[in-house]
Amino acid sequence: MTPKQVKIAVLGCGTVGSQVVRLLSERGEDYAQRCGADLDLIGVAVRSLEAPRPQGVPRELLTSDAEDLIDAADIVVELIGGIEPARTFVLRALRRGVTVVTGNKALLASCGPELFDAAQHANADLYFEAAVAGAVPVVYALRESLAGDHVTDVLGIVNGTTNYILDEMTRSGRSYEEALARAQELGYAEADPSADVDGYDAAAKCAILASLAFHTRVGIDDVDVTGMSDITAADIEQARAGGCVIKLLAHAHRVRVGEREAVSVRVAPTLVERDNPLASITGAFNAVVVDAEAAGRLMFYGQGAGGVQTASAVLSDVVAAATHVAHGGAAPREQTYESLEILPAAQARSAFEVRLILADRTGVLAEIAQVFASHDLSVAALTQTAREETGCSALTLTTHETTLGALEGALADLRELACVKRVERVLSREG
């Protein structure tokens, strides 16, 4: 029996695309065994035919006509990144019933509903393991391994750049600026690092994780985002003194509001206690902790970026997609059968740590405590330290779990007090 042929088109030939092309040719026999079909790479669409390409990319496969290539393919692998022209190409493929594999988190988090609707309408399949946490198979875990369970919480380090910077600050005592410069030297951060350090990359991944975990649509605009570029060496030192490290975390929680369930999604620099497995994730690694009712706590750990690592995730999707193209059956579909409310940021629940700079005179503690009590905020711990600023002390308060809104109410009142010079830092804290 002649094995079936599945025609693969790759769009984009950057760091990930070129690795996908190389592995498709080097590991072709393995993939054929695993799919029960030959994977036939019919072309690689690029913007410029003349640009230099890494070794292992056959020039005769390059084309600048993405649309013709899409129309001839069984599976389109979109690795262009960004919104356009990726969106147009992906929609073209899906509308023709062509399976799409993408690693494009920005596209999914911004245009997910449009893509999923197009896929459903044309009975096409959309795979996106590579869009979250690179080689870490957390999309599979949520879509399939936890299909028999009820996920309540997802907490993740899903941006390697910011984890590298924060880890470098923690290990060396360097400032944010110095650690960023080091990350840029090593290729872990872009020349313009804003998508990473301002939290938008993590927010896109947070939206995708929440959609999968809670079976409801969550877009990037639903995610409350706080970046980490204003974290200082002093914050890191303060965290250490309190038995914590600072991590930029994606938080996705299923919460009960009265009779209903809702979803809370946010990205924020967070104090993580040293016993938490996320505290030990160093360098540019990613890790996602999932809590499910039956399974309990699971953690997935690995490399969240890098061309060849991300290519591994893309190719697992290609093998699954090709198996379905060749042998039929039900591919994983968007499963957003719940329509859960997205909680406003003010209702997000967490323990918080607040650092206040106070006039150093007797009676201030009582005034502060009074404000917290009047907002029904329960204080778990506090530490007061003298400061070099003349006549000032720093007070660090840790609250029990509360809402961001309740905390902000208290902070507004605190700012009115004469004894409060300023609110220096507010961070979520995870046990």
Next chain:
Amino acid sequence: MTPKQVKIAVLGCGTVGSQVVRLLSERGEDYAQRCGADLDLIGVAVRSLEAPRPQGVPRELLTSDAEDLIDAADIVVELIGGIEPARTFVLRALRRGVTVVTGNKALLASCGPELFDAAQHANADLYFEAAVAGAVPVVYALRESLAGDHVTDVLGIVNGTTNYILDEMTRSGRSYEEALARAQELGYAEADPSADVDGYDAAAKCAILASLAFHTRVGIDDVDVTGMSDITAADIEQARAGGCVIKLLAHAHRVRVGEREAVSVRVAPTLVERDNPLASITGAFNAVVVDAEAAGRLMFYGQGAGGVQTASAVLSDVVAAATHVAHGGAAPREQTYESLEILPAAQARSAFEVRLILADRTGVLAEIAQVFASHDLSVAALTQTAREETGCSALTLTTHETTLGALEGALADLRELACVKRVERVLSREG
């Protein structure tokens, strides 16, 4: 449109089975959404209809006629454990083309080829996520998430009982016997702990992991097994002094032997350096580290045992199986297209740590070093310490990576030396 009905039969109603029955009824609506089909639990086969059952198991579903139940089902969930009658029931189902979901590692590792052949012959599907590492989705990871990659090494803590005992010995300084008694009190160890502490449970899981990772058939008899019941408090203390903890590890490696590839599989108590992520896996948790060519290093972590946790893994398989039953398509099949040689234990490669008790006189180090050199064994480190035994010293040697066979050759010669009182301990060491 009336949703499709998929008939589920559960065999066995112990700690896992009763949780599966409970969750099938409590989460039925979720599962229906996820499968596009209603899961209809048609019966639960038990040995005794009179035995007491946990709440949530409807007595009217119990039957003592497993065969009739199997013959009426679309999916059989086998949670009896052990070889017989589980083997007979699973074969009956598969031969009739009925999908089987099992958590039975002993059955798979002992009778895998017979089951997979029966499944293939009747075009039936066999799922077994729960057979390895409980709720930790490592079977999915190897079968699907890494389908686009080339796995080279799998290293795992896959037995929670022994990890609890070793962790307890490490944290409290207790002896093996005391730690075992504590594990038995807490329900982490059986009254007869031999399957766990002698390494056979881990060996069954090691065989399953190796089969999945390397696409070749590996059975429990292929695995070289060393148990951990002779590990002493002194070994644990010695490990700590050397910057390590002792873990019972399943090792599965793809190795090159001349022109060919082969597989090395073994279970052994192993020194794990403190920086290795496996060193920090405490209590009864499980963790599996997978190294793949493109993805690099991944780790999967979670609860490896427990009724409800294992039920989560069983139900993820049930959801996948029901989706396939209702909507057709290619379910994951055994993919053993490679026929890799299983390396004899003597050829397993590792760094080793050897503790020798020596007569305490000058010149012994030179004699020892000469033996290692004559066997072409390169020594990475050595430490000599005085011992309470009169006139003795202890010498701890760490080798560079070598084969177990080469090491045993050297040990045989060492035992011939007058200055060597005894070889006290030999352990593999992982960086």
